Amino acid sequence: MNAPDNVSRRALLTGGLATGLLLAFHLPLRADPNEPVQKDVTDGKFAPNAFIRIDATGRTVLMMPQVEMGQGVYTSISMILAEELDADWDKVEVQHAPPNDKFYANPVFGLQATGGSTSIRAWWMPLRKAGATARAMLIQAAASQWGVDAASCTASKGEVAHAASGRKLGYGELALAAQSQTPPKDVAIKDPKNFVLIGQPLKRLDTPDKVNGKALYGIDAILPDMKIAVIANCPVFGGKVGKVDDSAATKIAGVRKVVVLDDAVAVIGDHMWAAKKGLDAVKIEWNEGPNAKISTKDIWQDLRAASEKDGAVAKSTGDIAKALASGDKFEAAYEMPFLAHASMEPVNATVRVTKDSCEIWTGTQIMTRVQSEAAKAAGVAVDKVIVNQHLLGGGFGRKLEPDMVVAAVRIAKQVDYPVKVIWTREEDIQHDVYRPVYRDQITASLVDGKVAAWKYKVAGSAVIARWLPPAFQKGIDIDAIDAAVDAPYDFANFHVEYVRVEPPAVPTGFWRGVGPNNNVFAIECAMDELARKAGKDPVEFRRSMLTKNPRALAVLNLVAEKSGWGQPLPPRVGRGVCLQPSFASFLATVVEAEIDDSGEIALRRVTSVVDTGIAVNPDTVKAQIEGGLVFGLTAALYGEITIDNGRVQQSNFHDYRMMRINETPKIEVTVVKSGESPGGIGEAGVNAGPPALRNAIYAATGVVLRRLPIDRKLLAVGKKA
Amino acid sequence: MIMVARNLADPIIVSDPANQGMHMATTLTINGETKSFDAPPDMPLLWVLRDILGMTGTKFGCGIAQCGACTVHVDGKAVRSCVLPVSAVANRAVTTIEHVGSTPSGAKVQKAWLDAEVIQCGYCQSGQIMSAAALLAATPNPDDADIDAAMAGNICRCGTYVRIREAIKLAATGRQS
Amino acid sequence: MNRTMRILASLVAIGIVAVVSAIFIIRGPGPLDFAGGTKVALADYRAGKPAGVPAGLEKASLVERGEYLAKAADCMVCHTKPGEKDYAGGLAFKLPFGTLYSTNITPDKDTGIGNYSDQDFLNAVQRGKRHDGARLYPAMPYTSYTYMSDEDVLAVKAYLFSLPAVRATAPDNTLSFPFNQRWAMIFWSAVFNPDTRFAPDTSKSPDWNRGAYLAEALAHCGECHTPRNLGFALDNRKKFGGAITAGWRAFNISSDKATGLGSWSDADLISYLSLGHAPGHGSASGPMGEAVDHSFSQFAPEDIRSIVAYLRSVPPVSSPDLPATTAPVAPASHKDGVTADARGKKVFASACASCHGWSGESPVSPMATLTGTWAVNDPAATNVAQIVISGTKRHTPDGALSMPAFGNAYTDDEIAAVANYVTARFGTKGSKLTAKDVAELREQTAE
């Protein structure tokens, strides 16, 4: 088999795919008046590109190509734009960009999508150039008004100044004149030394409205004459509606209509309560179809069997077969469950459909796909679909899917008023697009206490193949093996394979942390087991194989110091480490945990050190790591979706458990200073928690856990895994 | 910051009286104002607030009192409005996130929340702030155990717990712990 | 006959005598023997109408009368699997020796009772004898239904036959030997099924007689609330003294003042039976919650009053393991009161406090108030653990009220811990459940 090039998300990001899938990013010089840019009025404003609008009063509105779902991206993107624009930070306002792939497509995906911790990485240079271009045009406008050389003018805090003459003009005063300037061809961007905003822990722009209930999420949309609907999707994947008896439902006060679709039933009411009671009262017989018998038990059996096959080779260096034949051999398989996203804001969409138009109010991570899928469902032209983006009450990848909008369109088509379709938490959990089950096998050999050969095979669903088909090449899901091919250690003989195994009928999708979730877990668990086999301390063992990776080594060393690595601990308390270079950020984490005699786990302390390159907003970076750690640890402790008789067995927070404040340890995150380009940060913390916790348990108890979530029964004193 | 503005003048959904069936006129005191509306007596307060009164600051997260997103104050105590029938709050004072800033503990909590930059997506935070404000009103100097007891019912999927703890202490003492 | 055979024969003879006398001792009194008055045949009783439907339904059709009686006998709960068609069977009963599944009693000819004649139906309900002659297991309370009048049984049949036929075959029972030997039930029945109809007691009021008929023949209270003897039949020496059924504790409903219903007011009893909740005494959940939702809440008010009148007459039996008085309201602050069991407290703070409050008085619904309930005052914590495991869903006039089932996501250790914390904080004496106890409770829980 030929070893193809190293395909990874990073390659995708920097090189682009050979398929021509990626639009070469070009900065639109003007907002094209022929483009259906909604709510983005550029008349009378300085609109040098799709991102910046300055009116005569100096009001500076920045259009957000990425969506805000808690990761702080509106503030970070604004900081990047405002930095190069030299805007007055206090006057900056942000606005959701409308759907428009031409202007706002995420350069990584070629789609207006927010995910994969790509926002800052993808937009770093384009937005800096956008800001710098606008600044140059404003300076030119001032210079020509004053009749001086542009080079003798400077800009800061929303003003252009000519030091020699002491003259100053605000951006508002220059807006009109700047509009007719020719944009410079090769605009100069700032030397990072001169950054005044980037690198500062500025206050977030979106939070003041979030402390008083004013912030509007998709679920908060209210329109005149709007009604509210609750949906029941067929409990069995792929099943259809059989008979429906709505006689009792329609008698309930406030119920307006029972809508029967081929695979779901919805009840529209004056308010959620009427709709909910109405839906409870509808008697539905489902045609469960061919999936009525699927179960996670069988899915696991199939996955285990399929994972034994040879996979497509994603990367191979050295001579893996020969290297594995010598030394001390190690073999392990790590298994990861289905997971639901369970963002706090349940899935919802508000839709008004008319004969020839469709308007949507929702919070989505994938604006243009929502627009095009809604157009299909509504039977109208794409440009007749208006998408009003809202804040997201968490996304975590769930809202990279348009299904909830499509369902809402199908319901709204049946009536002549706007309908807000809300999924109950139960629907949200039982009709998610799940993080797939993965089985990761690692075979390695040790020579002289170091890894001489490393063979890693990932088996699981190819989310990319469905979500972004052109990116699925040569049988390799670049997401599923993303961090597998980027292992930070010196593995002379290195081999990564991928086996595509699709579970029957269960929809699979991206989940915060994406592919690296399974990779980082498998790699870092295996490293601990290998360290023990080699008779070495886990940090020491890793250190010895980081000769070519100074950034990884630096964060590892610092986290060891900050966490008190090596200092004595009481019995059944352990520390576990995780090192990862995922999303182009380097993160080292130590979890300290105590396991009581019954197997109960208490998290005592988490220490993380991150090198994300230039941290646009270091406080946001910290917050993302803190939150990501909680998200990942929650999954490690409790996260598992199981299926029986074609149905998801979990339904709400009582049986799909979340970590709570009284389980949360002290979390200490250090952001190291770096001049490298910014890395991704929204997901890195998620990857770090599970292996670090698992390794802490390994250290505390000696129990070798290779499956998530952690089975606390195996940790009771006297039990062996 | 500009977000999508609600594009209508009157945020209240007016139900068609012809379809009111057995609904009853209910009068509540919400945020110091008396509000009258028609609602079935078993309708949880959450939906009255959101769907009848158009007050969307109070959030829906689970509907089974497991997440705390819907927390309001009833006579100053934190209560989950998703399981609280509206008939149970007639004649009692209800305070929501929209108005909690006018109470001393609510204002302190809101400020501390911004100072400690607690919030991420923010969806759980109405409930977190209501729970924290009720805690501070009853226990002006809470320790970790008090915080756990008062806040463990509020889930934050973005994982802001560390900062919530810090912000509560900040609100109580005025300084970072 | 050789020597060995002779010895054997005499042993058998001795054995039979022993068994017969043992049976006599084990069987004990009948359910109404405590009343002691003169019994007359139903047809000869003139003072009132103990059997049949309440006055309001006298003129109703046979099917409507049958419906009332079917609800009073609570047929549906056992003969319906949650989420499936009413009366189509398939509900599992987990017993220590295997699992039984209830049968389809819709009029489907192949899989239901569509081919049953009146006599077949009477045989099944009153005698535990199936259409094909096979014996029913006493999970079907025919030893209670045997007291129903023929007329009432046939009204129920008429009602069932008015329902849509559903094709549904219950899974096979998974009983182990010797319990899988249905024929053996012939002997059990012969000993434990009196096979007699209700006979009114002329020394009692007509109200009492109506209550006795409803409670004994239809509602089969004793099936859960009367302890069982060695033969797995009701031990009426301790009538209504409380028992564990399907993993739940059915409390003492005798007239004992401290641990029975003796100190409950009529209003409490009426409220509990018709709404599943009595202020200060707690709420019905588990099997009793179902009985209220599907059966008692549908009773005519005069029938509820008759049952109350009857319950009051049942002699006191004490439950020595229950406290004489229940614990008062717990302190409002989590810091005051019981502080033991840190893990139980942690679970309580996370999953329970929002609804039940730190004081035990619910901020959301009186039905969720823990203070004063027997469940939290039971030092065995059976029902506390059970409701945490399986939750409850009740339909009340104020709407549905439910508690989610935490059993699938919380470990046995956690459930034991929270039950111990709850009984210590809100009851008189903390329980000492272990993870093993919780595992056993899970085992016993019916579907």
Ligand code: FES
């Ligand atoms: S919505 Fe009320 S607690 Fe979750």
Ligand code: FES
């Ligand atoms: S801030 Fe997003 S759920 Fe708490």
